[in-house]
Amino acid sequence: MSEWWDDAVVYQVYLRSFADATADGVGDLPGLRSRLDYLAGLGVDALWLNPCYASPQRDHGYDISDYFAIDPAYGTVDDLADVVNDAHARGMRVVMDMVANHCSDRHEWFQAAVAGRPGSPERARFLFRDGRGPGGVLPPNNWQSVFGGPAWTRVMAADGSAGQWYLHSFDPGQPDFDWRNPEVVDYFERVLKFWFDLGIDGFRVDVAHGLIKDAALPDWPGADEGKGDHNYAMWDQPEVHGIYRGWRSIGEGYAPERKYFVGEIWVPSVERLTRYLVDDELHQAFSFDLLVQPWNAERFRGAIERTLAQSAQTGTPAAWTLNNHDVHRSVTRYGQRQDLVDPSPSDMIAAARRIGEVSLQLGTLRARTAVLLLLALPGTVYLYQGEELGLPEVFDLPDDARQDPIWLRSNGAELGRDGCRVPLPWSHDAPSFGFSPPGTALAPWLPQPSSFGKLAVDMQLDDPNSMLALYQRAIAMRGALFQASVGLRWHETGQHELLAFSRGDGTCVVNFGDRPLSLPQGWDLELMQASGADSDQAQVPANSAAWFAGVPADHGAKPGETIEADRRLLETATVYRSQSVREQ
Numbered sequence: 254m255s256e257w258w259d260d261a262v263v264y265q266v267y268l269r270s271f272a273d274a275t276a277d278g279v280g281d282l283p284g285l286r287s288r289l290d291y292l293a294g295l296g297v298d299a300l301w302l303n304p305c306y307a308s309p310q311r312d313h314g315y316d317i318s319d320y321f322a323i324d325p326a327y328g329t330v331d332d333l334a335d336v337v338n339d340a341h342a343r344g345m346r347v348v349m350d351m352v353a354n355h356c357s358d359r360h361e362w363f364q365a366a367v368a369g370r371p372g373s374p375e376r377a378r379f380l381f382r383d384g385r386g387p388g389g390v391l392p393p394n395n396w397q398s399v400f401g402g403p404a405w406t407r408v409m410a411a412d413g414s415a416g417q418w419y420l421h422s423f424d425p426g427q428p429d430f431d432w433r434n435p436e437v438v439d440y441f442e443r444v445l446k447f448w449f450d451l452g453i454d455g456f457r458v459d460v461a462h463g464l465i466k467d468a469a470l471p472d473w474p475g476a477d478e479g480k481g482d483h484n485y486a487m488w489d490q491p492e493v494h495g496i497y498r499g500w501r502s503i504g505e506g507y508a509p510e511r512k513y514f515v516g517e518i519w520v521p522s523v524e525r526l527t528r529y530l531v532d533d534e535l536h537q538a539f540s541f542d543l544l545v546q547p548w549n550a551e552r553f554r555g556a557i558e559r560t561l562a563q564s565a566q567t568g569t570p571a572a573w574t575l576n577n578h579d580v581h582r583s584v585t586r587y588g589q590r591q592d593l594v595d596p597s598p599s600d601m602i603a604a605a606r607r608i609g610e611v612s613l614q615l616g617t618l619r620a621r622t623a624v625l626l627l628l629a630l631p632g633t634v635y636l637y638q639g640e641e642l643g644l645p646e647v648f649d650l651p652d653d654a655r656q657d658p659i660w661l662r663s664n665g666a667e668l669g670r671d672g673c674r675v676p677l678p679w680s681h682d683a684p685s686f687g688f689s690p691p692g693t694a695l696a697p698w699l700p701q702p703s704s705f706g707k708l709a710v711d712m713q714l715d716d717p718n719s720m721l722a723l724y725q726r727a728i729a730m731r732g733a734l735f736q737a738s739v740g741l742r743w744h745e746t747g748q749h750e751l752l753a754f755s756r757g758d759g760t761c762v763v764n765f766g767d768r769p770l771s772l773p774q775g776w777d778l779e780l781m782q783a784s785g786a787d788s789d790q791a792q793v794p795a796n797s798a799a800w801f802a803g804v805p806a807d808h809g810a811k812p813g814e815t816i817e818a819d820r821r822l823l824e825t826a827t828v829y830r831s832q833s834v835r836e837q
């Protein structure tokens with residue numbers, strides 16, 4: 254059965270930085286609502302909202318203090334209902350973020366746990382343990398948090414003496430739940446129903462592989478090697494699957510509506526990933542393989558092939574992305590040095606980062622190219638707000654403006670993720686570039702660089718050569734040229750910097766090199782659109798991509814057909830799916 258997300262273009266809204274309607278320098282739901290026509294005009298099928306629940310904002314919403322409330326800075330539950338209704342009226346779905354590994358230390362349960370005694374039911378909702386060593390001065394084990402530093406923090410006992418320790422995979426302000434406690438399971442079932450009842454169409458599941466820890470909380474032999482990302486006692490434990498079976502059955506209860514779950518899942522193999530994507534758990538997992546690759550034809554092709562093979566093996570459409578709220582923006586990355594080091598498979602933030610001088614001109618050219626490639630691929634495409642404007646990573650934020658816990662916990666050694674979260678520019682000549690309403694006294698929560706002016710929405714809307722116009726055209730044309738669910742076949746172009754593949758009625762050609770490259774002899778295709786200025790029927794300029802109608806005859810298959818290898822992969826996927834349906 255085809256699903257609405259199978260080939261959807263989903264736009265990630267980092268609400269805090271999208272649009273401010275309430276004149277406080279912070280984006281909000283009424284601001285988003287007022288800009289829904291812009292998103293409908295861009296042509297996206299769905300929105301994913303980063304967490305907008307009540308939160309002290311230690312990790313900008315990934316630290317939730319009340320799962321049943323919207324943060325007052327963003328609006329109210331009614332404001333969200335308005336956004337959902339208005340988005341639905343424009344044909345766009347709305348997906349929220351579900352952060353269930355941890356809450357905020359301000360959550361009432363955690364406050365009660367800190368006030369409670371060791372061994373009390375209040376503490377049993379979290380992972381409180383006695384310390385080691387004389388007087389329990391050492392943490393219960395040697396685990397490191399993902400944000401750096403120990404994964405344990407000690408609380409005070411009622412009499413003011415030092416007490417137990419609690420586990421936090423991320424910041425100390427984000428205590429991990431104990432998901433083996435049925436109270437936690439029940440609580441989140443209520444949370445899901447609350448938002449589904451409001452009309453939310455699905456959830457992106459934050460650190461989906463993290464909810465259960467090895468019950469023995471064993472020391473990690475690799476602790477000296479760095480942060481906790483690779484410590485598999487913290488991640489991917491077998492009992493996590495029971496949680497998603499429960500969530501999925503809640504979603505299915507809304508049939509015929511199709512509630513959707515996409516996971517942020519970091520596991521060491523496709524086999525492990527597949528366990529999350531069986532028919533009664535999550536529908537899809539993000540693929541970050543392409544995102545972390547340097548600008549190089551072979552690397553890109555390798556990541557695409559791996560992701561498609563993974564998609565065939567898991568029987569779920571690929572969920573592609575080149576940008577999100579955690580990584581340096583693609584315009585900047587592609588304008589830096591492209592070292593061919595092997596990206597770390599699980600530390601996306603570090604793996605995506607590039608070093609050296611930035612050429613924004615080159616980076617922009619390549620980012621235009623990359624998005625044409627992305628939108629030609631089979632599966633779901635996730636875009637991150639601002640990439641359609643070609644916004645660069647902002648490196649020169651003042652130290653005192655930076656808010657990311659990665660920056661704070663590393664004492665400034667790591668810049669963190671603020672640079673991709675700077676508020677959007679809407680009007681080139683308005684204060685705060687139109688992010689806040691006219692007359693707003695407060696500056697945007699992160700300062701915008703002056704270079705954002707020329708990238709403002711109003712500058713790009715009527716310019717056919719703008720990044721925004723390219724995104725609009727490509728999203729509009731995507732489905733007609735590259736039909737949904739049709740597999741991809743590569744063409745050998747004879748030039749290693751020139752990648753070419755066909756899908757359905759279209760062919761996408763990408764030149765990763767620094768000089769123009771000619772299409773192979775005999776390709777008689779019609780140019781439909783290009784990322785660079787000088788593409789024509791015969792050649793693709795340096796660092797550019799072009800979409801053509803038609804399919805080269807080099808493999809003898811008819812347009813719309815998949816080649817044998819693809820078909821075999823797809824058949825495997827189908828067999829896999831029907832088996833798991835039978836097992837239910």
Ligand code: GLC
Pocket residue numbers: 312315352423459460517578579
């Ligand atoms: C995910 C989010 C990231 C957040 C972390 C902790 O990785 O993408 O922004 O800081 O989870 O919730």
